[in-house]
Amino acid sequence: MNSNANLLVELFVEELPPKALKKLGESFAGVLAEQLRAQGLAAADAKVTAYASPRRLGAHITDVAAKAADQAVRQKLMPVAVGLDAQGQPTPALRKKLQALGVDVGSDAALAAVLARLQRAPDGKAEALFLDSVAPGVPLAAGLQKALHEAIARLPIPKVMSYQLEAGCADCELPGWSTVHFVRPAHGLVALHGAQVVPVHALGLRAGCHTHGHRFEAQAEPIELPHADAYAEALRTQGAVVAHFGERRALIESQLNQAAAKAGPSLSAIKDDALLDEVTALVERPNVLVCQFEPEFLEVPQECLILTMQANQKYFPLLDAAGKLTNRFLVVSNISPQDASAVTGGNERVVRPRLADAKFFFDQDRKKSLASRVPQLAKVVYHNKLGTQLERVQRVRAIAQAIAAQLGDKVLVEQADQAAELAKADLLTDMVGEFPELQGTMGRYYALHDGLPTAVADAIEDHYKPRFAGDSLPRGPVGVVVALADKLETLVGMFGIGNLPTGERDPFALRRHALGVIRMLIDKALPLELDALLAAAVPAFGSLIEDPRVPLSDFIYERLAGQLREQGFSAREVEAVLALRPQRLADVPKRLQAVRAFATLPEAEALAAANKRIANILKKAGDAEQVVDAHVSALLLQEEAEQNLYAAMQSIVPQADAQFDAGDYTASLQTLAGLRAPVDAFFDDVMVNAEQLDLRLNRLGLLKKLHLAMNRVADLSRLAV
Numbered sequence: 001m002n003s004n005a006n007l008l009v010e011l012f013v014e015e016l017p018p019k020a021l022k023k024l025g026e027s028f029a030g031v032l033a034e035q036l037r038a039q040g041l042a043a044a045d046a047k048v049t050a051y052a053s054p055r056r057l058g059a060h061i062t063d064v065a066a067k068a069a070d071q072a073v074r075q076k077l078m079p080v081a082v083g084l085d086a087q088g089q090p091t092p093a094l095r096k097k098l099q100a101l102g103v104d105v106g107s108d109a110a111l112a113a114v115l116a117r118l119q120r121a122p123d124g125k126a127e128a129l130f131l132d133s134v135a136p137g138v139p140l141a142a143g144l145q146k147a148l149h150e151a152i153a154r155l156p157i158p159k160v161m162s163y164q165l166e167a168g169c170a171d172c173e174l175p176g177w178s179t180v181h182f183v184r185p186a187h188g189l190v191a192l193h194g195a196q197v198v199p200v201h202a203l204g205l206r207a208g209c210h211t212h213g214h215r216f217e218a219q220a221e222p223i224e225l226p227h228a229d230a231y232a233e234a235l236r237t238q239g240a241v242v243a244h245f246g247e248r249r250a251l252i253e254s255q256l257n258q259a260a261a262k263a264g265p266s267l268s269a270i271k272d273d274a275l276l277d278e279v280t281a282l283v284e285r286p287n288v289l290v291c292q293f294e295p296e297f298l299e300v301p302q303e304c305l306i307l308t309m310q311a312n313q314k315y316f317p318l319l320d321a322a323g324k325l326t327n328r329f330l331v332v333s334n335i336s337p338q339d340a341s342a343v344t345g346g347n348e349r350v351v352r353p354r355l356a357d358a359k360f361f362f363d364q365d366r367k368k369s370l371a372s373r374v375p376q377l378a379k380v381v382y383h384n385k386l387g388t389q390l391e392r393v394q395r396v397r398a399i400a401q402a403i404a405a406q407l408g409d410k411v412l413v414e415q416a417d418q419a420a421e422l423a424k425a426d427l428l429t430d431m432v433g434e435f436p437e438l439q440g441t442m443g444r445y446y447a448l449h450d451g452l453p454t455a456v457a458d459a460i461e462d463h464y465k466p467r468f469a470g471d472s473l474p475r476g477p478v479g480v481v482v483a484l485a486d487k488l489e490t491l492v493g494m495f496g497i498g499n500l501p502t503g504e505r506d507p508f509a510l511r512r513h514a515l516g517v518i519r520m521l522i523d524k525a526l527p528l529e530l531d532a533l534l535a536a537a538v539p540a541f542g543s544l545i546e547d548p549r550v551p552l553s554d555f556i557y558e559r560l561a562g563q564l565r566e567q568g569f570s571a572r573e574v575e576a577v578l579a580l581r582p583q584r585l586a587d588v589p590k591r592l593q594a595v596r597a598f599a600t601l602p603e604a605e606a607l608a609a610a611n612k613r614i615a616n617i618l619k620k621a622g623d624a625e626q627v628v629d630a631h632v633s634a635l636l637l638q639e640e641a642e643q644n645l646y647a648a649m650q651s652i653v654p655q656a657d658a659q660f661d662a663g664d665y666t667a668s669l670q671t672l673a674g675l676r677a678p679v680d681a682f683f684d685d686v687m688v689n690a691e692q693l694d695l696r697l698n699r700l701g702l703l704k705k706l707h708l709a710m711n712r713v714a715d716l717s718r719l720a721v
Contacts, residue, residue, distance in 0.1 A: 003066050005194030007036075007140075008228035009148065010051070010058035011202070012188030012211055018054070018281035020158045024183070025052025025245055029059035031154050035147030036061065039138050040068035051232070051243040053284050056211070058243060060231060064193060068137030075101070077129040080120055084129070090115065094129070101131070140193055145200045148191075152202055157183040165204040180204055188212065192228040213239020214284050216335055241284040249280040252332055255288035256316055263290045263328050266321035272310060279314050283334040291315075291344045292328045297355040303441050304358045304431060311435075312354055315347070361430040362445075369450045370425040370443065370460075377424060385497045386544060389424055392489065395540040396420045400485035402536040406528060408477060416481040419459035422447060423482060426460070440464045455479075466516050473523055480520055487513040488537045495552045496538075496545025514559040521585040529583035530556065557581065564592065573599075576718035580711065587663070594665035595714045603676035604719065607710070610679045612717035614707045617688060621700055628697075630705040636698040641685035645678040646702060653709045665713045672710055679706070 009032060016024060029050035036042035042064050051058030077083060083094035090098075095105055104110045119130045163185045165178045180186075180203055191198040191207035200207045210222040211231075217240035225234055235241040242248040253276065256269040279286075297305060302325035309315040309329055316330040331347045333340070377390035386392065397420040404416040426432050426443035444461035448454070455478045462479030463486050465471055474480045490513050494500070501510045521528060534549045557578055564574045569592050577591045598604050621628050637643045652674050659668040688703065690696045710716055 004063055005066070005196075006228045007042075007061045007064040007144075007198075008058065008190060008192045008225070008231050009144070010056055010188070010190040010211055010231070011152075011186055012056050012190070013182075013186045014184040015054050016052075016057070016184055016281070017158055018278050020156065020183075021052050021054070021281035022245055022277055023156050025050045025057055027155055028052075028057040028151050029061075031151040032059045032147050033061050035150050036064060036143060039143040039146070040071070041065050041138065041140055041143045049244070052245045052281075053241055053243050053248070054282060055284070056243065058190075058231065060228065065137075065140065066193065067139050068143065070137050071135045073133050073135045074119070075131045075133070076123065077118075077131055079123070080127045080129055098131075103131070141199050144191060144198050148200055148202050152182070155183065159183075161185070178204065190225060190231075192225060192231075195227045211235070211239070213241050214334075217285065242286075245280060248283070248286065249276060252276065252280055252283075252286045252288065255286060255332075256330055259288045259290050259330050260318055263318060263330075264326070267318045267326065267328070269316040269330055270306065270310075270319055272316075275310050275314065275316070279332045282314065283332055285334070285336065287333045287336040287340075289331045289333055289340050289344050289347075290328060291331055291347050291351070293348060293351055293355055295327045297359060298325060298327060300355070300359045300362045301442070301445050303438060304362065304435065305355060307435050307437060308354045308358050309351060311437075313347070313351055315351065357434070358431070361434060365429040365431055365442070365446060366449050370422045370446050370452075371450070373425040373428045374421060376428050380427065383493070383497075383499075385499075386493050386541075389427070392493075393421060393424055395493070396423070396482070396485045396489045398540040399488055399537045400481050403484055403528070403533070404481045406532075407481065407526065412477055412481065415453060415456050415478045416459070416485075418452070419456045419463065419478055419482045420485060422452075422456070423460050423463045423486065459483075466519055468512070469515070473520055480524055480526070484517060484520055484533070485537075487516050488533060489540070491517070491552055491555075492534065492537045492548055493541060493545060495548030495555070496541060498546075500551075510555075511559060514556050515563060518556065518560050518563065518585060522589065525586045527584065527586070530585060531583055553581075560585065560588070564588070569596075572719055576714040576716065579715040579718055587665075590663065590665050591713050594669050595719070597666045598669040598673070598716075599719060601670065601673050603673040605721070606680060607673065607676050608716050608719040609721075610676075610683065611707065611710055611715075612720040613683065614703045615717050618700065618704060618707065628700045628704045630708055631701045632705055633698055636695055637702075638695065639686045641678070641681040642699060642702060645675075645682045645706070648675055648678040649702075649706060649709065653705075656709065657712070660712050669713055675706070675710075 011028070029048050033042060033046065033048040037044060037046070042061055046064065047062040049060040051060070077097055078093065083091055083097075085091055090105075090111065095111075098105050098114060103114055105114055114131075117132050119132055120127050121130055122128075160181050161184060162179055162181050165180055182203055186203040186205060188211060189200075189202055189205040189207045190209060190211055191200050192209055197207055197209050209225045211225060211234075212218070212222050213220065213235060218238065219240070220238040223234055223238050225231055232243055235243045242251060260267045260269045305325060306317050309317050314332070316332070318326050318328045318330065320326055329351070331344070333343050335343065337343065374390070374393070377393060378388050380389040381387075382389045382392045397417050400416040400420040401413055404413040423440075423443065426439055426446060429442055429446070431442045432439045440461045440463065444457045447457035447460050455476050458475050459479035459482045462474035462476075463482040465474050465479070465483055474483045490508060491510060494508050494510055499508065501508075506512075517533075520526065521530075530553065531549070534552060538545075538547060538549065561574050561578055564578075565571060573592055573595050576595055577588060582588055582591060618628055632646060634646065637646055652671055656668045656671040659665075659671060686699065688696070688699045690699065
């Protein structure tokens with residue numbers, strides 16, 4: 001065996017779970033490489049290639065040593081005072097320790113040799129004895145065996161299978177049958193270091209140099225691998241298998257685009273990365289084919305047809321240039337016959353009943369109006385402490401009416417109430433029962449069929465938005481109102497019964513709901529105050545809940561702070577703005593931009609430090625809100641510096657307040673920057689805590705007035721270093 005060569009390891013198994021295949025392949029190769037590096041058998045910069053196909057997990061690792069380099073080892077034994085007597089001879093304790101380590105001290109010569117290897121070195125306050133030795137490098141066979149077992153043990157297996165092995169297998173220690181627990185039954189193990197087989201075993205298999213190709217199209221069975229580097233090419237040419245997951249995925253994507261272009265001008269396959277990954281995990285050598293179904297099925301909403309083709313059949317529907325579904329779709333086949341008509345015909349026969357079911361559900365659902373379904377929500381339990389879905393709908397209606405009254409006129413209130421009443425009715429339809437992912441979407445179609453206004457129908461679909469990060473927001477004001485009401489009902493209800501998210505669990509998606517509320521308030525620039533929103537939602541629950549407004553408000557601001565930091569604002573900027581708990585979240589981005597602009601001014605650092613100093617002074621003076629009054633008597637201003645500060649505030653603060661009231665926060669802070677010089681002079685020349693009570697209170701009042709003026713946009717003291 002050469003000292004260094006490329007290594008190949010492959011586990012050949014029965015069909016692996018497709019949704020887990022990518023992670024399984026990455027984990028298998030990653031842990032193998034990690035373990036080999038840890039044992040000194042692979043370099044830190046060794047190139048690792050992961051292979052994963054429906055029936056194999058593999059790894060190719062470059063420049064792997066046949067034996068790891070020997071390593072010098074220094075081992076601490078014990079303090080010198082314990083290990084050596086007054087004459088420098090080993091004590092019984094040292095002899096016992098050396099024997100426990102397997103060191104030969106049986107003869108005087110052996111003992112003398114060991115003593116010569118002992119080293120004295122400081123160890124804290126005392127001196128200790130250390131034994132220097134050389135640890136032989138681990139051979140590849142032993143190191144790979146350990147790495148292989150570790151890689152198998154750490155595979156992220158979604159569900160483990162158990163199967164039996166006959167006596168005499170590589171991992172059997174006892175006569176008779178042995179049980180193996182693994183993701184799927186394994187049938188082959190390859191371990192090649194260059195051209196040499198590494199004698200390792202796993203899952204009852206001994207390593208060899210043979211693998212297997214495509215079930216039906218392989219040209220050789222089995223496939224003999226002459227070298228670790230021949231793996232991918234041998235599988236491609238002799239086995240009709242593209243073993244690399246990423247290469248196979250790119251090939252499918254290319255074939256999809258080519259087939260779509262061939263099927264018709266301006267057609268394109270629907271983009272779905274999760275489906276593409278899943279199909280990549282289902283085929284070993286892809287062959288994309290064009291199929292079609294009867295045009296009359298296009299009368300069904302395209303979301304239904306797309307979902308059934310994707311979820312149930314793993315097909316790629318074809319869309320036209322306008323994004324409208326056509327009656328053609330793409331199939332990723334695992335075989336490449338000369339005449340593909342049997343394959344396309346079979347897939348067309350398979351999809352037809354699915355589409356027929358969708359059409360049947362759609363036709364049946366439209367026989368009943370959404371409004372007629374609402375009373376049946378009383379039979380659907382929402383939460384054992386919060387009642388049924390119908391009771392929940394009534395709460396959402398009440399909250400939606402309160403929000404709509406703040407945002408619009410009588411029409412908005414009426415439409416929001418109607419949309420809120422019908423928003424959950426499609427949960428009782430056959431289509432949503434079959435495809436829960438279509439809740440809201442089908443409600444919109446059925447609402448339009450019932451003759452409801454478009455704004456109401458859109459709101460029924462949009463009230464779930466945003467469903468995830470980056471999702472679109474509701475299209476119109478009715479949808480925004482109902483979406484806010486729906487999310488606030490969930491948040492207030494769950495916090496009100498103490499059903500809070502933990503670090504690991506958030507079954508009611510309360511974090512997502514809070515972020516949805518934040519996004520709508522900010523991105524839609526809604527003139528709504530957070531405390532007022534929560535206060536409007538609480539009465540809808542009556543006596544069912546405890547008042548959750550304080551912890552829920554904290555929760556929402558925490559989510560907002562995290563979101564703002566992710567957007568690139570510093571923790572100090574975010575803390576400065578959110579310390580004031582701004583009620584209109586739509587103002588927060590403008591406040592942050594103003595704080596960022598203020599921080600670039602030459603006066604910023606000194607004013608932030610002064611602000612912090614003022615806060616500390618007021619805090620020491622007692623409860624700032626009760627003891628110190630923001631009132632100043634000009635007659636009690638004796639020092640020139642306090643007179644100048646008061647005069648500057650009389651000029652600058654009204655201007656800054658006007659700019660603040662106009663929403664120009666950046667200009668407001670920049671105007672306040674003009675107070676730096678008089679503020680600095682005040683602290684240089686004025687004793688705030690004067691012995692005379694009226695002077696002291698007047699100066700504290702001046703500082704309180706200054707503090708309030710400077711901290712309308714943000715708590716500037718949080719910017720101080």
